[in-house]
Amino acid sequence: MIARNSRTSAIALFLLLLLVTAGLAAVVPQDDEDRPVIIVSSGSVILSVSKGAWVPDGAGRFRQELPNGRDVQSFSARTGAGAAACTVTGASIVLTYGTNTITFERAMQAAPQRQRRRTDVRLPGNAAASLRDARSLVIATNDALVSFSNGGNRPQDTCRVAGGQLEIRQVH
Amino acid sequence: MMRQPRTAVVFALLVLLVTILSSACRSRDGDDDRPPIIVSTGSVIVDSKDVAWTDEGSGRYRQKESKGKSVKSFSATTGACVVAGEVLVVTYGTSDITLSPKRRWWFVKKDAQVEFPAGAVVNQPESGRLVLTTADTLVRVANENGVRCDVVDQRIEIRQVH
Numbered sequence: 001m002i003a004r005n006s007r008t009s010a011i012a013l014f015l016l017l018l019l020v021t022a023g024l025a026a027v028v029p030q031d032d033e034d035r036p037v038i039i040v041s042s043g044s045v046i047l048s049v050s051k052g053a054w055v056p057d058g059a060g061r062f063r064q065e066l067p068n069g070r071d072v073q074s075f076s077a078r079t080g081a082g083a084a085a086c087t088v089t090g091a092s093i094v095l096t097y098g099t100n101t102i103t104f105e106r107a108m109q110a111a112p113q114r115q116r117r118r119t120d121v122r123l124p125g126n127a128a129a130s131l132r133d134a135r136s137l138v139i140a141t142n143d144a145l146v147s148f149s150n151g152g153n154r155p156q157d158t159c160r161v162a163g164g165q166l167e168i169r170q171v172h
Numbered sequence: 173m174m175r176q177p178r179t180a181v182v183f184a185l186l187v188l189l190v191t192i193l194s195s196a197c198r199s200r201d202g203d204d205d206r207p208p209i210i211v212s213t214g215s216v217i218v219d220s221k222d223v224a225w226t227d228e229g230s231g232r233y234r235q236k237e238s239k240g241k242s243v244k245s246f247s248a249t250t251g252a253c254v255v256a257g258e259v260l261v262v263t264y265g266t267s268d269i270t271l272s273p274k275r276r277w278w279f280v281k282k283d284a285q286v287e288f289p290a291g292a293v294v295n296q297p298e299s300g301r302l303v304l305t306t307a308d309t310l311v312r313v314a315n316e317n318g319v320r321c322d323v324v325d326q327r328i329e330i331r332q333v334h
Binding site (some may be wrong): 036042054066069072101142163164166170 | 203204206207208209210211212213214215216217218219221222223235237239240241242243262265269271279281284286296300303304307309310313325327328329330331332334
């Protein structure tokens with residue numbers, strides 16, 4: 001009887017000790033490290049076209065190749081929808097993401113279509129750009145799309161990007 | 173008598189001009205319209221600064237850090253808006269990412285767990301950095317009580333509260 005009692009007491013004591021230890025471990029974790037901040041952000045910028053192809057042209061440049069494409073006379077860039085839509089037109093469009101810029105500009109096609117202009121894209125020198133497929137140019141970045149402009153200084157020359165997307169029409 | 177060859181030359185030049193013009197017009201009709209260029213964001217990144225995420229399956233990732241303090245709740249800041257809670261739901265497009273504290277075992281500290289929607293394409297190209305492939309943008313972050321912030325500049329900073 002005494003032996004049984006002492007065994008029960010020993011088990012109870014052991015469980016109590018275990019509980020106190022676990023409790024202390026949970027309450028006094030001062031030596032533990034602060035967990036890091038978690039940043040959730042948009043992760044890349046994609047330039048996509050429904051036909052033709054993006055072709056690397058060296059030094060952070062890509063050209064939009066469409067062999068029978070019409071002459072590009074200007075650009076019309078638009079973001080948002082309905083009454084909140086914002087449009088900018090110009091001979092070139094400068095898109096800002098974070099503190100970097102991407103420039104859309106016209107360039108003469110090589111022979112035999114020398115009389116026509118195509119669209120060239122100029123990326124920042126250190127941009128990590130890759131082709132996901134021939135029609136999708138991906139720039140790896142943590143920066144979000146901010147605004148685009150035709151280079152003018154008037155308020156109507158710049159739009160803030162809405163909904164993380166804009167459409168740039170190549171005007172013929 | 174001398175005028176005939178000159179007329180022939182003028183005629184030939186005229187024919188040449190008409191041919192060039194008609195060819196130019198025909199070529200314009202046959203050319204393709206250049207497509208619009210769509211510029212969009214292509215992914216959502218969940219970055220915890222070098223502390224790796226462990227893949228738990230079913231779209232769940234846990235930040236197992238043996239020496240990390242127990243996570244009690246979260247506090248998210250975007251622009252000037254702050255929302256805090258035990259569970260945070262980040263909405264991108266029409267989908268949600270859920271962040272919650274998860275106990276590892278009985279009596280053991282809690283880790284942060286992030287849960288992506290079923291079918292989401294997620295990878296960890298470098299330690300601590302989860303990349304979700306999507307064309308959708310970040311919309312809002314909300315807590316379990318429905319308090320919410322609309323995302324500003326496509327960025328949310330989430331503190332793990334101990």
